[in-house]
Amino acid sequence: MIHIIDASNRRHYADQIEEHFRIRHRIYVEERRWMELERPDGREVDQFDTDDAVYLLALKQGKVIGGSRLVPTLCPHLMSEVFPFLANIRGLQRGPDIVEWTRIFVVPEYRGRESAVLHTVLAGMLEYCLEQNFSAITVVMETWWMPRFLELGWEVKPLGLPTMIDGMSCIGTMISVTEEAWRNTLAFKRIAAPTLVDRRHGPHIIKERRTNHV
Ligand code: COA
DSSP states (O other): OEEEEOTTTGGGGHHHHHHHHHHHIIIIIIISOOGGGOOTTSOOOOTTOSTTOEEEEEEETTEEEEEEEEEETTSOOHHHHTOGGGGTTTOOOOOTTEEEEEEEEEOGGGOSTTOOHHHHHHHHHHHHHHHTTOOEEEEEEETTHHHHHHTTTOOEEESSOOEEETTEEEEEEEEEOOHHHHHHHHHHTTOOBOOBOOTTSOGGGOOOOOOBOO
């Protein structure tokens, strides 16, 4: 299940948020070698980890096994502050119903074809965005994600041209939030809906919602 953590319930998830910052450091700095994110305290925290950030964490027995982050596009965000040139054709997309998605990860032991963790995080993100009436998600992504999203039937619009950044081919895109995209993502790995935990409660007092198979 995916836990939605924002400023209102973050105190219930202090251990998991801390664990996720350390996992981000292990993954992005030690594994991916994105060395500009290196921090002496071993916590990968950037200028967009503010009270406006919403974290989606996949927890198994209270431990973080995957996650991601959403930041309102009306706030400073990665595409507006660091990579605006990735939106140089359609322009930056900002609005109360548009969020930026960053920092998707799955811990190494839960990755791969046999695992549904990545797709559960993706479905959880779409489910949350549908609940919030968001219409779109913008993302600075490596271009290898494009076929992976298209195989899920997502509508992904480039905002600019693919550009090499630190040896990686990157592109700015906008993904439409639709019920169809959510259902396709669930069906791809036969994931049961809903994927979100009732977010008024902390991880130790979870009331999971009724489960339906899609
Ligand atoms: N470069 C190119 N392709 C990649 C890739 C990378 N860095 N990482 C994953 N892929 C693609 C490949 O096609 C891969 O298949 P392959 O192993 O046969 O080449 C496929 O995705 C599956 O990836 P895998 O890691 O086995 O499992 P997954 O789909 O469960 O998880 C991630 C994918 C990206 C969530 C996971 O690899 C991860 O957490 N990586 C580190 C964090 C990260 O790079 N996040 C994206 C940027 S924020």
